[in-house]
Amino acid sequence: MPTLTATRTRLAALVARLPMGAPLAAGWGSIRLGYWTRLVPVLAVVATLTHIPSFMRPVWSPDEGYLATQARMLASGGVFYDTVVDRKPPLLPWLYEACFSVFGSLSLWPLRTLAIVAHVVTAVLLVSIARGRWGNRAGAAAGVLYLLLSIGLSPEDTQAATFEVFMLPAMVAAFRYAERRRWLAAGIAVAVSSLTKQTGGAVLLPVLWMLFQDARLRGVRWRSALLKVSFGFALPIAVVAVILTKPKGFLFWVVTGSGDYASLGGNWLQMIGRALGNSAILLAAGLGFLFPLGHRLWTRLRTGRSLPTRGEAHGAPSDLWVWTVSSVIAVAVGFHFYGHYYLQLMPPLVLLGVGAVSVSAVRWKPVLIYSTAAASAFWVLAMAWPGQQMSQTTQVATAVAERSTAKDTVLVWGMHPELYWLSDRKPATRYLTAGFLTNFSGGKGTQDVGEQYSMPDAWQTFDQELATNGLPEIVVDDSGRAPYQPLLVPKIENLLDDHYEVVGAYGDTVVYRLKK
Known part of the structure; x- marks a missing residue:
């Protein structure tokens, strides 16, 4: 009857013949570890490092x-x-x-x-x-x-x-x-x-x-x-x-509402x-x-x-x-x-x-x-990725937080909804980017952008939200030279002219506060 040592030797020799089997042949403990128990930790380390x-x-x-x-x-x-x-x-x-x-x-x-x-x-x-x-x-x-x-x-x-x-x-x-x-x-x-x-x-x-x-x-x-x-x-x-x-909402937002x-x-x-x-x-x-x-x-x-x-x-x-x-x-x-x-x-x-x-x-x-x-x-x-945009966004978010309270709402007119999260302020509208109200998309250029190209009933819903919840305490104009800047969107231009005053500028971003 073969001894335990002889059995281990034969098993190690057999495993050594398999693809990637040489490391397993080093000993009985290595054999017990198996393919996955050795590989998955390596994958976890590589994923974490990268x-x-x-x-x-x-x-x-x-x-x-x-x-x-x-x-x-x-x-x-x-x-x-x-x-x-x-x-x-x-x-x-x-x-x-x-x-x-x-x-x-x-x-x-x-x-x-x-x-x-x-x-x-x-x-x-x-x-x-x-x-x-x-x-x-x-x-x-x-x-x-x-x-x-x-x-x-x-x-x-x-x-x-x-x-x-x-x-x-x-x-x-x-x-x-x-x-x-x-x-x-x-x-x-x-x-x-x-x-x-x-x-x-x-x-x-x-x-x-x-x-x-x-x-x-x-x-x-x-x-x-x-x-x-x-x-x-x-x-x-x-x-x-x-x-x-x-x-109805699922069908529209996930399937049919993204045609434009x-x-x-x-x-x-x-x-x-x-x-x-x-x-x-x-x-x-x-x-x-x-x-x-x-x-x-x-x-x-x-x-x-x-x-x-x-x-x-x-x-x-x-x-x-x-x-x-x-x-x-x-x-x-x-x-x-x-x-x-x-x-x-x-x-x-x-x-x-x-x-x-x-x-x-x-x-x-x-x-x-x-x-x-x-x-x-x-x-x-x-x-080493440049952080200028992130620094400016952080500055704007800090300014918004300093000029408002936790109960106030904020409107970010732009394509950087992270300002809401970084400033810890509630959005004044369900439309977190200007794209919903103007059909703007960063990958499509300037064609078909404006109030008339908004999602169906978006402006009516926007007006109802402001009428129900009140005007936002802070408006952040983050549009820069984009084709949806307030000068090109009369409703936003009129809103700012009638109710807001400038309280800060950070690069091409302007912060407005509700007039008292």
């Missing part, structure tokens, strides 16, 4: 300020899609509200921490997908490469705790569930992704692609699986739309420039694994045939390409091409790159070295 800059300033983007202000309004009795409005689904505002109820609303550090958790969950799911297709080493590489790429855009887009970050775990989970033919769970995951941000629903396209491909290859009926996906997708949305919010915002009109040169610029930044950040992918595609195109490489059956399956195309469409919806939109592209691109490296002669070391160097550059950029 996102340390997120804790270095109170607000990274207007979206964070908007969400924080919404959360306070909800906590004080506001009703979603009624007295609290946005063009986004409700899951993330509710998450902000929940965090504020537990940790207080003075800091966003709990949300930044949860954002890191979301990145880790996304990385773990990518590990699971890549490991099942190309082995242990590819799985580990997919998780690490995603986390390194996750900061590969402007720091304002990658360090903020906003919609795309919290959308990614459910989006990748939907793909993973579909891969395992767990159709009900896949539908639910698509719904959760969509309820975080509408474009998260684009993952439904690869889910359906896998469903029909699976039915074709296995010779089984697809109707039952499609019914499960449909039910899983519809149920959470129905619960949110019918039970947790108002159906997502229209084709605008400054095409600006939009194309932003699209190409952010695409180039993302390409540079992921060049370590995107170059092997591009080289592989070019070789296939040049030779006109498939390459006889190892693992060809799982090299770059069609489902990954469908996922990538659906993500490209999602990024382009609305034609704004903001940098944070490109976060949705990262998971499928990482998997395509990992697959290309795994089935080619490219070594992992240069891929990881380049990706680490690129991530380090973006990390340094985030730590």
Whole structure:
């Protein structure tokens, strides 16, 4: 009968033959740790290190300020899609509200921490997908490469705790569930992704692609699986739309009320420039694994045939390409091409790159070295990111707080709703940015901007709010030279001329106080 020592020796020798198994062969204790218990802590450390800059300033983007202000309004009795409005689904505002109820609303550090958790969950799911297709080493590489790429855009887009970050775990989970033919769970995951941000629903396209491909290859009926996906997708949305919010308000704000915002009109040169610029930044950040992918595609195109490489059956399956195309469409919806939109592209691109490296002669070391160097550059950029705008915003918020009381309301006429949160003052209206009242969007230029282009009945609602709650004590004109400056919006110009006096100016921002 073999001794315990002999058994351990044989088991260690067996594990050493597996992909990434050499470290496990060092001893029985290492074997017990397993693949996941060694990898997940590494992913958590990488995610934390890459996102340390997120804790270095109170607000990274207007979206964070908007969400924080919404959360306070909800906590004080506001009703979603009624007295609290946005063009986004409700899951993330509710998450902000929940965090504020537990940790207080003075800091966003709990949300930044949860954002890191979301990145880790996304990385773990990518590990699971890549490991099942190309082995242990590819799985580990997919998780690490995603986390390194996750900061590969402007720091304002990658360090903020906003919609795309919290959308990614459910989006990748939907793909993973579909891969395992767990159709009900896949539908639910698509719904959760969509309820975080509408474009998260684009993952439904690869889910359906896998469903029909699976039915074709296995010779089984697809109707039952499609019914499960449909039910899983519809149920959470129905619960949110019918039970947790108002159906009419949900339909308008999440689905039908954003037509002008997502229209084709605008400054095409600006939009194309932003699209190409952010695409180039993302390409540079992921060049370590995107170059092997591009080289592989070019070789296939040049030779006109498939390459006889190892693992060809799982090299770059069609489902990954469908996922990538659906993500490209999602990024382009609305034609704004903001940098944070490109976060949705990262998971499928990482998997395509990992697959290309795994089935080619490219070594992992240069891929990881380049990706680490690129991530380090973006990390340094985030730590050194200019803070002039944040300093001015803080000055304005301090001035607002000093010239008002906690009972007073404030109107910020601009696109920086974080002023409400930083000054700890209640908004005078449910419309937290001038965009709702003028159709202005930072990504579309100056066309179709003005009172006549506002959302339906927005000005009537605005007037009713001021008539019911009284004029705001403070008005902050943060429009600068924008096409919605008071000179171009008579209602705001008349409001300021008739009832307010200037009490401070900070750069291009002017603070008004109600005349006594």
